[in-house]
Amino acid sequence: MTQKEVLDELKALIVERLKFDPRRAAEMTAETTLPKGLEGSLGLDSLDFIELSVAMEERFGIVIDETESLTDEFFSLDSLSRFVLSKVK
Amino acid sequence: MCGRLPLATPERIAVSAAGVVTPIGQDLDTFWSALLTGADGISQIERFPVADLRVGQGGEIKKLTRAVDWRRVPDCRATRLLVSAADDLCVQAGSRPLDVEPDRLAVVVGTALGGVEEGERALGGSPRRLARALYDAPGHGLARWLGARGPVVTVSTACASGATALGMGAEMLRRGEADAVVAGGYDILCRFVMRGFDGLRSLTRDRVRPFDRRRSGLLLGEGAALVLLRREREAGPRRLGTLLGYGSASDAAHIAAPDSQGRGIERAMRAALAEARLDGADVDFVSAHGTATPLNDPIEAVALRRVLGVRGATVPVNSIKGAFGHAMGAAAALEAILCLLAGRHGQIPATLGLEERDSACDVDCVQGVPRALRPRISLSTSLGFGGCNAALVIESA
Amino acid sequence: MRAPGIRAIGLLSGWGRGTAAIPVDASEAAGGRPVLTVERPALDPERFRRSRRECLMGVAAVGAMLEDAGQGPEAIAGERTALLFATAAAYAPSNREFIEARGGSMYFPYTAVAAVPAEVAIAFGLTGPYEILVGGAPATMRAIARAAALLETGACDRALVLAVEVFEECADLFERLRSPFDRPLVEGAACLWLEPGDGTLTLERRRGWKDGQEDKGSVGSRVGEMLACEPLATLALARDSAGLEGTQVHGSWRGETARLEWSRAPYQTRPRAA
Numbered sequence: 001m002t003q004k005e006v007l008d009e010l011k012a013l014i015v016e017r018l019k020f021d022p023r024r025a026a027e028m029t030a031e032t033t034l035p036k037g038l039e040g041s042l043g044l045d046s047l048d049f050i051e052l053s054v055a056m057e058e059r060f061g062i063v064i065d066e067t068e069s070l071t072d073e074f075f076s077l078d079s080l081s082r083f084v085l086s087k088v089k
Numbered sequence: 090m091c092g093r094l095p096l097a098t099p100e101r102i103a104v105s106a107a108g109v110v111t112p113i114g115q116d117l118d119t120f121w122s123a124l125l126t127g128a129d130g131i132s133q134i135e136r137f138p139v140a141d142l143r144v145g146q147g148g149e150i151k152k153l154t155r156a157v158d159w160r161r162v163p164d165c166r167a168t169r170l171l172v173s174a175a176d177d178l179c180v181q182a183g184s185r186p187l188d189v190e191p192d193r194l195a196v197v198v199g200t201a202l203g204g205v206e207e208g209e210r211a212l213g214g215s216p217r218r219l220a221r222a223l224y225d226a227p228g229h230g231l232a233r234w235l236g237a238r239g240p241v242v243t244v245s246t247a248c249a250s251g252a253t254a255l256g257m258g259a260e261m262l263r264r265g266e267a268d269a270v271v272a273g274g275y276d277i278l279c280r281f282v283m284r285g286f287d288g289l290r291s292l293t294r295d296r297v298r299p300f301d302r303r304r305s306g307l308l309l310g311e312g313a314a315l316v317l318l319r320r321e322r323e324a325g326p327r328r329l330g331t332l333l334g335y336g337s338a339s340d341a342a343h344i345a346a347p348d349s350q351g352r353g354i355e356r357a358m359r360a361a362l363a364e365a366r367l368d369g370a371d372v373d374f375v376s377a378h379g380t381a382t383p384l385n386d387p388i389e390a391v392a393l394r395r396v397l398g399v400r401g402a403t404v405p406v407n408s409i410k411g412a413f414g415h416a417m418g419a420a421a422a423l424e425a426i427l428c429l430l431a432g433r434h435g436q437i438p439a440t441l442g443l444e445e446r447d448s449a450c451d452v453d454c455v456q457g458v459p460r461a462l463r464p465r466i467s468l469s470t471s472l473g474f475g476g477c478n479a480a481l482v483i484e485s486a
Numbered sequence: 487m488r489a490p491g492i493r494a495i496g497l498l499s500g501w502g503r504g505t506a507a508i509p510v511d512a513s514e515a516a517g518g519r520p521v522l523t524v525e526r527p528a529l530d531p532e533r534f535r536r537s538r539r540e541c542l543m544g545v546a547a548v549g550a551m552l553e554d555a556g557q558g559p560e561a562i563a564g565e566r567t568a569l570l571f572a573t574a575a576a577y578a579p580s581n582r583e584f585i586e587a588r589g590g591s592m593y594f595p596y597t598a599v600a601a602v603p604a605e606v607a608i609a610f611g612l613t614g615p616y617e618i619l620v621g622g623a624p625a626t627m628r629a630i631a632r633a634a635a636l637l638e639t640g641a642c643d644r645a646l647v648l649a650v651e652v653f654e655e656c657a658d659l660f661e662r663l664r665s666p667f668d669r670p671l672v673e674g675a676a677c678l679w680l681e682p683g684d685g686t687l688t689l690e691r692r693r694g695w696k697d698g699q700e701d702k703g704s705v706g707s708r709v710g711e712m713l714a715c716e717p718l719a720t721l722a723l724a725r726d727s728a729g730l731e732g733t734q735v736h737g738s739w740r741g742e743t744a745r746l747e748w749s750r751a752p753y754q755t756r757p758r759a760a
Contacts, residue, residue, distance in 0.1 A: 017590055019535040047345055047536075050290055051592035066290040067305065099639070192693075201598065203620065208578075209585050211659060219659040220740075223575055224599060225620040229740050238693045241742065242628060243620040245599035253617060260635055264487060266689070281585060281597075288591030336641075339569060339616035341607040344536075345595035353613065356565055360615065360641060475600025476607060477616060 001088060003030075006081040009059060017055045018048055030078035035071075049074055062087035099364055102259040102332045103324035104316045104483075105269075107426045108178025110170050111312040112148040112413040115155055116177045121430045123412070124438040125459050130413030131296065131308055137280045144292040147278050148310025148413030161234070165221060166277045167204045168230035170419075174313035175235055175271065182317050183327070186236050187269065195239035195267035197258040198228040198315075199250025199274035200418035201473070203243070206279045227275065239267045246337070247473025248378070250274050251314065251421030252481050256335025258318050268323065273315035276417035282309055289345070291382060299379035299408035299440050300386050300454045302447035307380040310414030314422035329429040331484040333367070333466075336360025340476030346384060351392030353478040354378075354470055358396045361480040367466060369397040372404055372482075374437055374464035375452075376424040378472050379408020380415050381442065389470065390450040405462060407455045411442030421471040425481050428467035432485020435463035487631065488638045488753040490645070491683030492730060494557075495722045496550030498524055498543060499674040499712065503550065505722045512710035516670035520661070522710065523654045524673045534605075538596055540576045540652045541605035543675035547648060548606055551677040562679070563611035568642040570633050571603035572619045572626040572649045574713040574739070579655035602650050614642045623737020624691060624744035626717040630678070630735075631689040631746065637682050647678040649714040669706065674715035676722070685731075686753040691744035705736075713739075717746065 011025045020042070033041035044052070052074075053064045062084065064070070073083040107117055112130030114120035123130070130148045139145035153159075153169060155176050162172050179185035187194060203224025211222045220226060225243035232241040240261065244253040251274025258272030276282075286292050286309060293306030321331060338356035340348040347353065362368055375397075377389055394401040409427055416423060431437050436459045443456040469481045500522025501507040501515070509515035516522060526539045527546035534542055552559060580597045595601065599618055606612065615636055619625040626649045633645035653660050653671040660671055705720045712719055717735045724733040735746040 017592075021531060021535075024532065043532075045343065045346075047289075047343075047592045047595065050288075051590050053290075054288065054591050205581060208581055212582060212585055219575075219578075219656070222578075222659075223620070224577065225574075225625075225740070240628075240691055241740075242625070244618060245620050246616065246618050247598050247600045257617070257632065260632065264631075264635065281581075285584065285591075285594035285597065288594055290591075337616045338565065339603075339607040339613050341611050341613045343608070344601060344604050356613065364639075364641075473600065474595050474598045475604030477600055477604075477618070 003081050006084050007077055010077055013055045017051055033076045034074055060084055060088055100263045101321040102262055103319050103321040104329045104332055105319050105324050106178055106182035106317045108174045108181055109314045110173040112150050112310055117181055127441050142287040144287055144294055147308050149278050150311055163230050165204055165207055167227040167275055170275050170313040171227055171231040172234045174315045178315045189269040191236050191238040193239055193268035194237040195261055195270045196232040196237050197242040197254045197270055197272045199244045199254035200276055201247050201250055202276050202282055205281050246477035247475055248417050248420055249471035249473040249477040249479035250418040252471045252479035259332050262320050270318040271315050272318055273422040274418040275313035276419055278309055278311035296442050297381045297411045298442040299381045299411055300446050300450040301443045302445050304381040307382055308414035310416040312416040312419040314419050314426055328486050330486045333484050334361040334365030334482035337479045342476055345474055347388050347472050351388040354472055355392040355395055357478040357480040361482045365482040370400055371466050372397055372468045374467045375406040376427050376469040377406050377408045378470050379410055387449040390452045393452055403453050405437050405455050405460055406452045407437055407440045411440055424469045425483055428469055428483045432464050437462055487634045487687050489683050489685035489687035489748050490634045490637050490680035493679040493681050494551045494555035495678050496547045496554055497676045497722045498547055500524055500672040505726050508709055512669050512708055519670055521653045521657045522670055522672045537605055538580055540650050541602050544602045544606045544648055544650045545609045547675035547677040551679055559610050565613040566643040567612050568615035568636050568645040569603055569607055569612045570617045570629040570647045572629045572714045574622045576602055576650045576652055579652055582656055622713045622739030623716045624739050624742055626714045627735055627737055627744045627746040633680050634687050645680045649718055650675045651713045651715050670710045672710035672712050674712045676715050676718035678718055685750045688747045691742055
């Protein structure tokens with residue numbers, strides 16, 4: 001999988017599982033930040049991140065350790081797609 | 090913060106008796122000695138499939154052992170837990186049926202999940218009517234078993250439900266709507282709730298360690314806990330204590346996480362103390378919510394320190410959730426009963442699972458062994474999904 | 487207890503917005519439809535992207551109440567506003583979806599009865615006393631009485647009593663429940679704004695169903711089966727026609743019948759033994 005493919009899958013998950021509007025997803029780029037509290041970010045909170053983790057596990061066949069702090073990985077779509085790639089390899 | 094004082098001191102409400110059914114005991118005495126001896130009520134869940142979940146442990150009641158004629162009780166686990174606790178309550182109160190005119194006996198119960206398992210059966214094609222799946226059905230089942238013809242109320246403030254029920258029951262007595270109220274809470278351990286919390290990654294794969302620096306989440310439990318409330322002037326000498334105050338508040342923060350500074354639980358505590366005409370300096374013991382999630386415990390601790398004031402560093406605090414998990418709707422009622430028993434016996438059970446207190450939870454947790462102390466005034470705190478916060482102030486007899 | 491005053495009422499129902507939409511006869515107006523639904527309110531889609539329809543109905547009902555009062559949300563925000571919520575079955579669709587595994591993990595918190603009032607509390611910053619009752623019309627009537635008690639003791643300056651019912655997603659299950667009812671099930675969301683008042687509020691209840699047939703023109707025959715929303719619809723209709731004084735609200739649920747009455751008679755506290 002390429003990073004672009006992972007990115008597109010993540011955007012699809014964000015629409016499907018986090019109920020974002022598809023038009024909003026079309027505007028998202030690798031630089032789009034995720035966590036609540038950052039200006040211009042998607043404003044995701046802990047509940048969203050849990051849902052996204054579960055969705056990523058199902059979509060990509062990876063395992064995410066919930067005890068690990070993944071703040072850096074969940075910072076942006078870029079960092080998240082790199083994280084997924086590292087797990088898929 | 091707690092607003093204007095009411096016009097008159099609220100009428101005192103006595104707790105005449107209590108009854109419980111829990112994974113560590115199906116009567117009050119067994120429950121109490123199990124807490125004191127550090128009995129562990131957590132086990133591998135057997136009643137429903139859990140193999141597909143990350144965690145399959147919980148505080149499960151393996152078999153209801155009280156001598157109740159179960160043919161007279163609907164085949165609904167939640168109702169049966171309530172009836173079991175009510176049977177213990179009647180024994181403790183010294184009469185079955187309770188010595189109250191039926192029209193003047195009210196029932197107020199709190200639950201997070203109600204009879205949700207009946208909903209699973211209804212959807213599974215079993216010819217069960219929706220009526221039994223609605224959350225207030227078990228409360229009515231309890232009222233029928235008790236022969237209560239007074240008001241029957243179900244409250245559902247998530248994990249604070251048991252406290253809300255006691256507060257509402259007290260208010261009904263003050264208004265003269267009943268002469269006695271059977272009040273408390275219940276919830277069952279079921280696949281619905283296990284899937285739910287497992288999916289949220291809230292369950293620990295270790296053990297429940299309230300206030301411990303290694304805590305990693307909660308486990309769920311089940312049970313029912315009921316008290317018999319009466320106006321104090323009519324209660325007679327046989328009693329466990331007095332319900333002095335109840336307070337509630339909303340966090341308005343997040344659907345599933347508490348306010349990060351514990352402002353909601355602080356408001357609830359202050360409101361309960363205000364109703365009791367007391368303040369934090371009067372509290373001798375706190376039965377905390379203490380779920381052992383990374384988030385809950387330190388938030389609760391800082392809120393307690395703000396409310397308890399200068400004595401906050403030395404007022405003993407415990408959590409009983411290490412012993413049998415989080416019994417949800419039953420939890421607050423069980424913790425209120427614990428406060429009364431601590432006052433009766435002059436001992437505070439240790440917090441099972443706590444071995445190395447987290448410095449971020451800067452309260453005096455009772456750990457290792459029970460502490461010899463007879464609290465006169467106890468505070469019980471509860472926090473639930475949807476920003477529900479409730480607190481009870483209890484005076485021991 | 488001391489009767490509270492009603493500052494405002496917001497009402498959404500399967501008939502439409504407010505009391506103007508309520509027909510003279512529900513069964514006739516329904517024309518055979520078993521359920522009358524409320525469309526998902528069109529609130530900010532990204533802010534409320536996770537919120538379920540019933541949660542948004544609660545938010546919209548409070549919005550309608552504020553409009554009725556001619557006030558903005560700042561008038562109710564804060565810890566001096568109590569929020570009381572009553573419902574018989576608003577949690578049924580979320581529970582059904584979760585049981586049928588159609589919801590992901592983040593939807594589990596929305597299965598709580600508290601989900602609807604939580605969304606309302608978050609949307610409007612309500613941080614005062616907070617109580618939630620489960621049951622039909624008597625539960626809402628009790629919530630009103632409880633609100634009156636909170637106002638009387640000074641625990642709050644204002645109290646919102648909110649009720650929400652949704653039936654569409656579980657219409658097939660409600661069919662099994664419907665046998666006593668020949669009226670349509672009508673979804674609704676209503677919110678009452680109460681403040682300290684004068685006069686006396688009385689809540690009475692007894693075991694036993696309503697006596698005999700209801701009069702044509704009674705609230706139930708007009709609004710349909712609204713369960714926990716019915717008392718608030720009754721109050722909205724009463725306010726439109728004769729005003730509140732002497733208003734009686736009736737409701738039944740699971741073999742209990744309750745009556746709530748507003749009277750101008752001055753409230754006298756019951757004497758208590760020392």
